[in-house]
Amino acid sequence: MEMQTKDWRQEQERLAGVRNKLQARITELEPEVAGLHDQATDIRKRFWEEVTINTSTYEDFEESFYTINQQSAILAERERGHKLLTQQWKNMNRLLPSPYFGRIDFKEDGQNHSEQIYIGVSSFIEEDGLSFLIYDWRTPIASLYYDYSPGLASYVTPAGRIEGEMELKRQYQIQNGHIRNMFDANETIGDELLQQVLGKGADSQMKSIVATIQKEQNAIIRNDKSHMLIVQGAAGSGKTSAALQRVAYLLYKHRQSIRADQIVLYSPNPMFTSYISTVLPELGEENMQQTTFQEYLDYWLGSSLRSEDPFDQIEYVLTAQGAPGYEARLQGIAYKASEYFLQALQNYGMWLGREGMCFNSIRIRDRNLITAERMRAEFYRYDRSLPLLNRVDLLQDWLLNELASLERLERDAPWVQDELNYLDTEQYAEVFSMLHKDREVFDIAEQFATVREKMNHKRREDEGDFDFSRREEDLLRSRIVKESFIPLRKGVKKYSFIDVKGIYGQLFESEAAYREKTNGAYIPPLWTEICRQTKEMLLRNELFYEDATPYLYVKELIEGVRTNTEIRYVFVDEGQDYSSFQYEYLKKLFPRARMTVLGDFGQAIFMQSTSLAASDSPLVRLFGEAETTLVRLVRSYRSTREIVEFTKRMLPGGEEIAPFEREGPKPLLTTLVGGEMRDAQILADIEALIAEGFDSIAVITKTAAESREAHQSLRIHGAEATRLITKETQDFEKGVMVIPVYLAKGVEFDAVLVYDASPEAYGRENERKLLYTACTRAMHRLHLYATGDWSPFVQALPAHLYEKASY
Numbered sequence: 001m002e003m004q005t006k007d008w009r010q011e012q013e014r015l016a017g018v019r020n021k022l023q024a025r026i027t028e029l030e031p032e033v034a035g036l037h038d039q040a041t042d043i044r045k046r047f048w049e050e051v052t053i054n055t056s057t058y059e060d061f062e063e064s065f066y067t068i069n070q071q072s073a074i075l076a077e078r079e080r081g082h083k084l085l086t087q088q089w090k091n092m093n094r095l096l097p098s099p100y101f102g103r104i105d106f107k108e109d110g111q112n113h114s115e116q117i118y119i120g121v122s123s124f125i126e127e128d129g130l131s132f133l134i135y136d137w138r139t140p141i142a143s144l145y146y147d148y149s150p151g152l153a154s155y156v157t158p159a160g161r162i163e164g165e166m167e168l169k170r171q172y173q174i175q176n177g178h179i180r181n182m183f184d185a186n187e188t189i190g191d192e193l194l195q196q197v198l199g200k201g202a203d204s205q206m207k208s209i210v211a212t213i214q215k216e217q218n219a220i221i222r223n224d225k226s227h228m229l230i231v232q233g234a235a236g237s238g239k240t241s242a243a244l245q246r247v248a249y250l251l252y253k254h255r256q257s258i259r260a261d262q263i264v265l266y267s268p269n270p271m272f273t274s275y276i277s278t279v280l281p282e283l284g285e286e287n288m289q290q291t292t293f294q295e296y297l298d299y300w301l302g303s304s305l306r307s308e309d310p311f312d313q314i315e316y317v318l319t320a321q322g323a324p325g326y327e328a329r330l331q332g333i334a335y336k337a338s339e340y341f342l343q344a345l346q347n348y349g350m351w352l353g354r355e356g357m358c359f360n361s362i363r364i365r366d367r368n369l370i371t372a373e374r375m376r377a378e379f380y381r382y383d384r385s386l387p388l389l390n391r392v393d394l395l396q397d398w399l400l401n402e403l404a405s406l407e408r409l410e411r412d413a414p415w416v417q418d419e420l421n422y423l424d425t426e427q428y429a430e431v432f433s434m435l436h437k438d439r440e441v442f443d444i445a446e447q448f449a450t451v452r453e454k455m456n457h458k459r460r461e462d463e464g465d466f467d468f469s470r471r472e473e474d475l476l477r478s479r480i481v482k483e484s485f486i487p488l489r490k491g492v493k494k495y496s497f498i499d500v501k502g503i504y505g506q507l508f509e510s511e512a513a514y515r516e517k518t519n520g521a522y523i524p525p526l527w528t529e530i531c532r533q534t535k536e537m538l539l540r541n542e543l544f545y546e547d548a549t550p551y552l553y554v555k556e557l558i559e560g561v562r563t564n565t566e567i568r569y570v571f572v573d574e575g576q577d578y579s580s581f582q583y584e585y586l587k588k589l590f591p592r593a594r595m596t597v598l599g600d601f602g603q604a605i606f607m608q609s610t611s612l613a614a615s616d617s618p619l620v621r622l623f624g625e626a627e628t629t630l631v632r633l634v635r636s637y638r639s640t641r642e643i644v645e646f647t648k649r650m651l652p653g654g655e656e657i658a659p660f661e662r663e664g665p666k667p668l669l670t671t672l673v674g675g676e677m678r679d680a681q682i683l684a685d686i687e688a689l690i691a692e693g694f695d696s697i698a699v700i701t702k703t704a705a706e707s708r709e710a711h712q713s714l715r716i717h718g719a720e721a722t723r724l725i726t727k728e729t730q731d732f733e734k735g736v737m738v739i740p741v742y743l744a745k746g747v748e749f750d751a752v753l754v755y756d757a758s759p760e761a762y763g764r765e766n767e768r769k770l771l772y773t774a775c776t777r778a779m780h781r782l783h784l785y786a787t788g789d790w791s792p793f794v795q796a797l798p799a800h801l802y803e804k805a806s807y
């Protein structure tokens with residue numbers, strides 16, 4: 001929209017005015033911020049010099065205690081003040097180059113003039129403490145900016161809904177204190193600023209979308225009602241962006257009660273973690289905790305068992321077709337992620353309550369101290385109505401008692417005698433001096449003994465005496481035995497007497513046994529082979545990825561559930577890639593947390609995927625319908641209209657996906673006569689893309705194996721600078737890279753080159769979503785290559801959606 005010059009001038013003047021005030025406040029705060037900092041460090045340094053600890057009398061002690069308390073109270077007060085001021089100071093500095101990005105003029109019903117609301121990344125209030133020069137984007141009134149076009153509008157405050165009329169909505173691009181651009185929005189004109197933002201190139205770091213949050217995204221960001229918020233959103237619809245804005249919103253809204261480390265976000269891989277790590281700091285907030293499910297599994301499984309990671313699992317699924325046992329493994333993956341299996345394990349828990357618990361004998365020096373049989377007998381003696389957990393605790397107490405009495409008996413065991421004989425003089429000396437110390441410590445007894453010695457004119461027992469050496473030996477024996485019982489006791493406390501591996505393993509003995517133990521659970525057809533594979537892994541102290549969560553589930557069924565009550569919000573990104581099992585798990589792990597799950601079933605490329613949106617989705621059942629809100633995002637912001645039109649046709653049900661209006665060339669399908677030709681052509685295309693100014697370019701392959709080959713062969717053809725991305729890659733950088741599709745999830749590139757779009761690569765139904773995921777990583781350009789036929793998912797697309805080339 002054309003802007004009146006008068007408006008421009010006024011806006012420039014206001015901007016200059018606000019910036020002056022910001023600058024003034026910064027200058028004002030500067031010495032205080034610096035001074036406070038000095039003071040605080042100063043006090044901390046002198047802290048222990050000023051308080052002398054005097055404990056000779058009780059009053060002195062009280063006095064010192066009081067001084068310490070007082071000092072630390074002053075310190076805490078100063079530090080609190082310091083933190084607040086520093087925060088303010090930082091906010092002002094962040095505002096200075098670009099104080100705001102939006103403005104609305106709002107006339108509240110019943111008022112006769114409208115108020116100008118300028119919106120920025122944090123609030124800035126006049127010296128008088130009353131008028132807002134800038135409103136934080138998270139304030140209630142700022143939601144008007146995101147939710148409405150000019151016209152009737154309303155927003156919700158803690159006191160109720162405020163209605164009125166929005167007379168103006170204006171967007172600004174302000175850089176280094178200058179207005180670069182200004183747009184007025186009305187019903188017909190879309191989001192100009194968004195148009196501009198989306199036209200730019202991909203970055204190695206995700207950016208905040210605070211200035212252009214869309215209405216449907218705003219609903220996600222500000223949702224504070226449900227226990228479970230599920231977002232099913234098309235590729236590029238801003239799920240991750242909205243999630244991060246939501247974290248910032250929650251931190252603001254609940255700033256009195258929630259810290260950043262009480263929010264945890266599950267990411268698909270470490271590279272993704274680095275990709276999104278700058279968004280919150282950019283918004284002036286601290287980062288939430290970030291982790292992956294794998295990290296958690298590894299932590300709790302400890303060193304006793306090694307779990308495969310999800311990337312090795314998917315690599316197997318994608319590359320091992322035709323290998324013996326392949327079909328069974330696939331069935332196993334699906335089954336072990338299902339609610340059938342969850343139910344089966346719950347039933348198994350009941351069964352274990354009646355029979356079949358497995359224990360590890362407690363052994364000392366290749367000898368059974370307490371056998372598994374004894375434990376089992378003891379265990380099933382307890383009241384059967386008690387839950388498994390409580391009986392395990394009873395058994396634990398019993399074991400600790402048993403150990404105590406066995407320890408006494410053990411002192412006379414032959415091996416202890418052997419050890420005694422091998423003790424060196426140093427160890428003897430140590431015990432000897434211990435015995436003497438004993439004597440000095442009990443100095444009343446010592447004095448008494450001395451007196452008695454004098455009275456009786458009799459020398460008392462000493463080193464040379466028989467009794468003394470017996471005591472010495474006793475002490476040595478008990479020390480030797482104690483040493484070797486410490487680990488046993490520790491083990492019992494950590495439940496290592498429970499044979500979880502055996503308990504999990506015995507589920508996979510035979511079909512009939514499984515049926516019996518799980519109360520007639522559903523069994524997949526290739527069960528016998530699934531059993532064989534599972535047991536083979538267990539024998540090597542390994543677990544398939546699909547077994548890891550169920551294994552922990554069984555472990556906790558018996559040992560009790562681990563919980564973290566600190567965490568208040570859990571975010572799961574790429575939520576379609578988690579099994580119902582894993583969700584069940586997260587729910588238990590964080591009993592006081594609300595959950596936000598974001599994902600796209602269209603990109604469900606792992607076998608254990610969960611549908612997020614279906615009415616019978618296990619996710620909805622997790623907290624129940626009443627506690628769950630489901631939001632769908634269908635507008636795709638990442639890719640140009642041409643790319644979205646192309647990709648959405650690959651998905652059944654993809655019709656509902658709507659592109660944001662941004663134009664570019666159609667996807668290009670290049671057919672080549674051979675692999676050599678392909679590599680040469682890909683290199684030429686990369687050169688051309690770089691010349692066009694694109695600097696984030698990804699050659700996407702189906703598997704890691706294919707990535708390695710492609711990378712190798714592209715290098716041979718001259719692409720030295722190309723980077724190979726593997727599951728170990730920690731940082732996301734710009735440039736040209738080769739990457740397997742399952743690692744490219746969640747990130748985006750200026751240009752995507754699908755290395756091999758043949759039927760061999762993407763032919764089976766479960767490969768459809770892989771191809772879709774690969775293609776939807778592209779923002780501006782999409783190229784596909786094939787050396788023979790095209791994948792059926794490409795062939796099925798109408799020809800007007802792409803260009804063709806062949807060499």
Ligand SMILES: Nc1ncnc2c1ncn2[C@@H]1O[C@H](COP(=O)(O)OP(=O)(O)OP(=O)(O)O)[C@@H](O)[C@H]1O
Nearest residue numbers: 209212213214235236237238239240241637638746
């Ligand atoms: N409101 C918005 N304003 C500006 N940019 C946006 C907005 N929403 C989304 N985007 C941009 O669209 C792109 C895709 O966003 P994002 O990665 O959050 O989508 P996603 O739904 O998580 O995608 P995927 O499912 O493919 O991982 C990003 O570049 C993001 O900055």
